[in-house]
Amino acid sequence: MSADHAADHGQIIPPGGTIGILGGGQLGRMAAMAAARLGYRCHIYCPDEGAPASDVAAATTVAAYDDLHALERFARAVDVVTFEFENVPAEATEKLAALKPTRPAPRVLHLTQQRLREKNFLTAINVPTTRYLEVAHKEALPQAVQALGRPCVLKSASFGYDGKGQVRIDPETDLGSVWKAMGSELAILEAFVDFQREISVVIARGVDGAMELYVPVENQHRHHILDTTIAPARISAATAQKAEAIARHIAQEIKLVGLLGVEMFVTKAGDVLVNELAPRPHNSGHWTIDACLTSQFEQFIRAVCGLPLGSPERHSDAVMKNLLGDDVSHWKQILSEPGAKLHLYGKAEARSGRKMGHVTRLSPKTN
Ligand SMILES: Nc1ncnc2c1ncn2[C@@H]1O[C@H](COP(=O)(O)OP(=O)(O)OP(=O)(O)O)[C@@H](O)[C@H]1O
Ligand SMILES: [Mg+2]
Structure with missing residues (x-):
């Protein structure tokens, strides 16, 4: 309960x-x-x-x-x-x-x-993440960078989204300007993950503790914003099982009631590291509207209202593409494409990088 x-x-x-x-x-x-x-x-x-x-x-x-x-x-x-x-x-x-x-x-x-609280929690429940350190003030940065090595990523501890408040530190980066560019009082420094791919799992947990999850999907970012989600992810069955087990473990330990998006890195060695958690519907779950028996949004409502969870089974494979800024001007072309499902969010102003809608392209289920 x-x-x-x-x-x-x-x-x-x-x-x-x-x-x-x-x-x-x-x-x-x-x-x-x-x-x-x-x-x-x-x-x-x-x-x-x-x-x-x-x-x-x-x-x-x-x-x-x-x-x-x-x-x-x-x-x-x-x-x-x-x-x-x-x-x-x-x-x-x-x-x-x-x-x-x-x-x-x-x-x-x-x-x-808050990223530090989140990563400390994951560590406490034995979920692997990239190596990280708390950086409480500007003066502590050089030592932390020394400890983790370059490249690494400095992130504001709170209020980050779509890559805002993040600075990558490369071998040639001058540390003098990095703290200001990150723009916050408290930061986390993370070892850079040279990942093979990024994946995510969206999981639901009901008031009775029942859980259902969607197949792991693959996420490609552009300019730090999700660009494309490929469902299912092109990963081995063993990696998929690892990712699913991690998502279940987190949902259970956090005593989730609702929906949780778990963002992960698959390393070149095949390890799965959790990047971050989102306790709500996730952009990488939009494909489920058109390709699954129960969409992530219906599942979210079911979980929150204490209803039985729905089947997350997918009936099609899918590629979801975000429509950012001016991309939305192609709506007519997308509508005339067979197998493409257009979703628009009704936002008046197509500012650059703004999520205006998405398109899901369906294909027959492979496995
Ligand atoms: N430690 C890291 N190593 C390698 N790449 C990283 C690392 N941290 C973040 N990234 C890249 O930057 C992206 C955005 O990072 P993160 O998810 O932490 O930020 P965010 O601002 O909360 O983004 P979003 O709201 O889009 O999820 C990641 O999906 C990944 O591509
Ligand atoms: Mg993220």
């Missing part, structure tokens, strides 16, 4: 109920669409007017993530609370969890919000 907060007794929220989602981006939008198909209403909480999720939700509260009065009103208006965005202050999640079942629990968000 997930009952580590007063309001959560592991209860089921039946169809007809209202799901509160913190965050108004495309993940919330696709979650709300899946929720609607199961007869739920979604109430979005986010700081911006006209967010992608609001367009398809029954209600929206526009307020800051630290507005405790607005959070309380929101909690009273919904039956269960979840997140599509994990950088919500601890006071906010504690406030919500005191009033309504909040899944995943504040503890899970707290752990995954």
